[in-house]
Amino acid sequence: MLSVGDTEKIILNLVQPLDYTEVVDLLAATGRVLASSVTSNLDFPHWDNSAMDGYAVRYEDVKHSSAENPSVLEIVEEIPAGYQPQFTIQSGQAARIFTGAVMPKGADTVVMQEKTHSEENRIFILAAPKPQEFVRHKAAFYQAGAQLLPAGIVLNAPEIAVLAALQCSQLSVYRRPRVAILSTGDELVTPDQVLEAGQIVDSNQYALAALVKQSGAEPLLLGIVRDNPVALAETIAHAIASADIVISSGGVSVGDYDYVDKILESLGAKIHARAVAMRPGKPLTVASFPNHDLGDGEKTQHSGLYFGLPGNPAAVLVTFWRFVQPAIKKLSGLAESGEVKFIKVRSHDELRSDGKREIYVWGKLQLIDGVYEFHKAGGSHSSGNLINLAQTNALAVLPVGKTLVSPTQEVEVLQVGN
């Protein structure tokens, strides 16, 4: 049986970032991964401008100003934001100016209006400013030609704002990874079917669709497949031909109806993991399909990846967050390492393990007096229980050998979901 850490390494080594890009409108780019770095031929600010509502002046004219002995200047024009100044400020002159307006030639300093007093076309400067005060100089924030955004970052509101300011209305992003999802089991029905004795709803398909979307990939839902080797082989072959990653749930343990591993082998897959020393999630199959061809003109350089997750709903979530999500992120072209990151927080509850496997306890990170604490979900932590999974935003991890975390002790936590 593989350790969690070794399984993660094997998976991340199998994944190569997708090399396919598409052009999207800026408004459709939120959450996408930027495929090429961005530079601008504009300086930021584009020109010297005022950071205040006030008066544009020559510093030399006003450097000795005080309330008792104000400098008096003639106002030669008013410059609102969006207009070009018409005059060059000469000694003894000032321009009324507003925030974001272009500085007039000759002026080098802005005096905020609160430090002035005006009478008709004259302005009294009641305090000496600092040289160049309240002027935002051309190119002070960014010089044209330097790299502004690197490739491989996710585009969120701040990056979208920057791209809009650059007049970048279309941009190149990586294609989203395609992830096929199938559920195996004779006991499964869809949520809209009448439940007969012995049946349960295929909740995993829905959980996985949500997880895949939240990871920035495109889910391809293949529905429920009966515990029948022929039907399963057909669906898995179709899934592999249609997606970068295939996720099945159920059918990977050692029961009489657990066919997935045998089918994968018969389809030419290389099996990299069959069981991982963790709970929940022990029966976990990881396989790859070399020379995988999506058949739509894209020859993939990477292998098709197959995750056979256990059927238990808790195991599906935990193994997705721990292994599948990092693989999707790496495939997406993200420059940041796909490895899962843990944070250390105080545990509110006692957490126990037999120490033999790596234990993942679901619960919530809660902010208590400004400090994050892990609160274990109430109710049963059987991997068959999905009811108390609702509102999980963190998994506490007890490594092999660790049998007890007492309340208030530190525990490593993986933040999950959004």
Ligand code: AMP
């Ligand atoms: P298996 O791995 O196929 O032995 O399934 C383990 C447990 O998970 C069984 O109790 C199944 O009924 C349950 N299970 C399997 N697939 C699903 C599914 N798609 N949705 C909800 N529960 C499932």
Ligand code: MG
């Ligand atoms: Mg089953």
